[in-house]
Amino acid sequence: MKIFKKTIFSVLLSLFVMGNVYADKIRIGTEGAYPPWNSKNEAGKLIGFEVELAYTLCRYIGQQCVIVEQDWDGMIPALIMRKFDAIMAGMSITAERQKAISFSQGYADEVASLAVMKGSSLEGLDTSAGINLTKPNAAAKKDLKTLTAALAGKTVCVQTATIHQNFLDSGDVGKVNVRTYKTQDEVNLDLASGRCDAALAAAVAFSDYAEKSGKPVVLTGPTFSGGAFGNGVGVGIRKDDTELLKKFNAAINKARKNGDISRIATKWFGFDASM
């Protein structure tokens, strides 16, 4: 009985201590499956632009951080349910998400693009290089028409609960057959296998995959920004957590001024994606 009591006591004590250890640390949720934003190395350690940036921001805030891994499709619910205190997971600031959570100012921005396998009929579409959907100009509208015609009846694959899915669901490119996946890795796999006629994601996600897998994945059509694609990527924070929001905004300001964000961005993206 004594041993039993001792065990119970030590378990409770350790729970108490662990609880306290995490109490004054900022817990940041990330996906760990969206390179180069965030991913994992062979050893299973979280790496990427946002992981490095998170530690940098925490240094400016002056608090310790723990990075928590969370599946993408449960990211916002997990934040609301206090599994962690902030999201840094390549999450674009969109009006839809802002209904549920707040965002810090953007720290990086990066365009989205369609990708196809080399030799696809969708390769080399006759469009401009990039379009902004916030206030689409004549060229952008023409491109959307070209895309609508090209994508009619085609299967376009996206990761679930992303701006890319929102864009395809919005009907801006007509009725396409949208297929959603839990992770970007799975989107890439099915693009390569030929189950998807095209895929839509951050342009760097495809170039990263093409480089690492050696698969002939090529970008096609214009790059997208604005509108359904949101206004840059920011730190997601619970609406009632205004204190933390202020801290992150100040830290981002400092990190930007000191050139930290653009340095880390250049390291991971190969170009300066900071904002």
Added chain:
Amino acid sequence: MDLELMINSFPKLLSAAVITLKLLSVSLIIGLFIGLFFAILRLNKNIFINSFAYGYSYVFRGTPLLVQIFIIYFGLGQIEYLRSTVLWIILKEPYWCAIIAFALNTGAYTSEILRSAFQTIKPGTIEAGKSLGISNKVIFYKIQIPIAIRQSLPAYGNEIILMMKGTSLASTVTLMDLTGVAKYIISTTFKPIEVFIVAGGIYLFMTFIIHNFIKFLEKRYYF
């Protein structure tokens, strides 16, 4: 609790439940034939045939359904040679990949359920048939199979319910079944509890129907 969301998502989830039922019924029908076939192989005295059937049920009962779906969907999709064959017409579709995985999985369990049911038939029953001059074939079709099916009803009812819940894994290969649509709604509303409660309620209702149907059959064919 967002009651409005629960009410609004109900019709969407209900129509997704139709897909779930379609996946369930198609894979159960195919699985039943597979199961019966392998159960008969299991009763064969030939050691090769017997162990082949045992190997099949061992592999499919010994690995998670999720792993089986992933191997069939993502795994087979990686084999370049396969993509150039006619098989790809079927394997290209997530729907058929899910059906294949579900049917093979439930087939393995069904074969075990039926095998044990065949083995519970008392030798006296078969001997009685023989003494009446009935041929072995007729004994098998008219006596052994009906008794085996009746004997396996309770266990098979469980298998149907397990399989019904198993179909939720179809959402992992992009199918918009009940779970898939629930996840989709959550991805735009960020309210998992409300939506999963409604989805769970629909699953529970389907279980209720299946359970009572099996119970009815058990009473109807009581002996």
